[in-house]
Amino acid sequence: AHSYTKYNNWNDSWIASISSSNPNLISKQVIGNTYEGRPMTLLKLGKKSSSSKPAIFMDCGIHAREWISPAFCQWFVKEALSTYGSDAQMTSLLNQMDVYVLPVFNIDGYDYTHKGSRMWRKTRSRKSGSSCIGADPNRNFNAGWCTLGASSNPCSDTFCGYSPESEIEVKNVANFIRRNKAIIKAYITIHSYSQLLLFPYSYTYDLAQHHSELMQVAQGASAALRSLYGTRYTSGPGATTIYPAAGGSDDWAYDLGVKYSYTFELRDTGRYGFLLPESQIKPTCEETMLAVKYIAAYVRKNI
Ligand SMILES: Nc1ncc(C[C@H](C[SeH])C(=O)O)cc1Cl
Numbered sequence: 579a580h581s582y583t584k585y586n587n588w589n590d591s592w593i594a595s596i597s598s599s600n601p602n603l604i605s606k607q608v609i610g611n612t613y614e615g616r617p618m619t620l621l622k623l624g625k626k627s628s629s630s631k632p633a634i635f636m637d638c639g640i641h642a643r644e645w646i647s648p649a650f651c652q653w654f655v656k657e658a659l660s661t662y663g664s665d666a667q668m669t670s671l672l673n674q675m676d677v678y679v680l681p682v683f684n685i686d687g688y689d690y691t692h693k694g695s696r697m698w699r700k701t702r703s704r705k706s707g708s709s710c711i712g713a714d715p716n717r718n719f720n721a722g723w724c725t726l727g728a729s730s731n732p733c734s735d736t737f738c739g740y741s742p743e744s745e746i747e748v749k750n751v752a753n754f755i756r757r758n759k760a761i762i763k764a765y766i767t768i769h770s771y772s773q774l775l776l777f778p779y780s781y782t783y784d785l786a787q788h789h790s791e792l793m794q795v796a797q798g799a800s801a802a803l804r805s806l807y808g809t810r811y812t813s814g815p816g817a818t819t820i821y822p823a824a825g826g827s828d829d830w831a832y833d834l835g836v837k838y839s840y841t842f843e844l845r846d847t848g849r850y851g852f853l854l855p856e857s858q859i860k861p862t863c864e865e866t867m868l869a870v871k872y873i874a875a876y877v878r879k880n881i
Pocket residue numbers: 641716717769770771776779780781816820823824825826827828829841843
């Protein structure tokens with residue numbers, strides 16, 4: 579059975595049940611399949627409307643071993659549906675915008691961490707000529723592709739792929755965002771761990787055009803997050819806040835024109851790392867809800 583306070587392996591039973599639970603607020607669409615043929619189902623949250631509303635796109639599970647990430651996307655969907663009508667921020671958000679949620683980006687890799695090696699990070703694609711498997715989806719986007727902080731060695735955990743968007747999962751998501759870039763006002767991608775709120779750029783030390791605004795919003799979101807349990811986050815551009823690296827989804831979305839583009843690195847700071855205990859799922863998700871709702875509210879007021 580499904581539990582929001584356990585790490586569930588990917589299975590479309592939750593997707594199927596949650597996406598049919600409230601036709602006025604949630605629907606689903608498959609944006610393509612993974613390398614191993616699993617459907618990438620995108621959930622669309624928002625008050626049903628005949629015309630398309632401005633939207634936020636959020637993905638989880640780009641990196642297979644970062645289990646708290648998909649747990650958060652599931653939590654967000656549950657909270658959105660259960661607090662719509664009672665929570666003012668969530669009600670306004672879903673009335674005025676749509677929120678697209680991709681609960682698990684890298685399904686093949688995520689499934690492999692349950693059945694194979696827990697510390698797997700990449701996709702599970704195979705190419706003749708190499709015995710090594712997969713590429714790092716967050717080095718495979720067409721944003722300074724493979725220029726720094728990535729490897730062209732297929733056996734590396736940060737292998738950038740054979741070309742930009744060579745990974746079908748990356749291609750599927752990039753296509754959806756490209757097709758909908760007129761309505762997508764914000765991109766949020768959830769990772770772990772380190773407790774960071776990152777924004778462009780990672781592929782260069784140059785400051786983004788909207789650096790000061792992005793920093794302001796990040797600091798507000800981190801403060802909202804800290805207000806619940808005191809969890810401390812560091813905000814800043816990826817290059818100086820974590821490490822310089824190219825091919826990331828946030829940089830790509832930003833350069834496409836999605837101004838509010840953020841990467842979350844959730845709990846913790848290294849004690850458990852990727853193996854965050856299930857006892858921390860609830861507190862981590864509740865505090866992160868505050869940060870995501872802060873960003874969403876800011877975007878909504880600045881459409
Ligand atoms: N644009 C980016 N934004 C964030 C990060 C950090 C994540 C942390 Se898991 C990664 O290494 O892929 C990396 C890049 Cl390349």
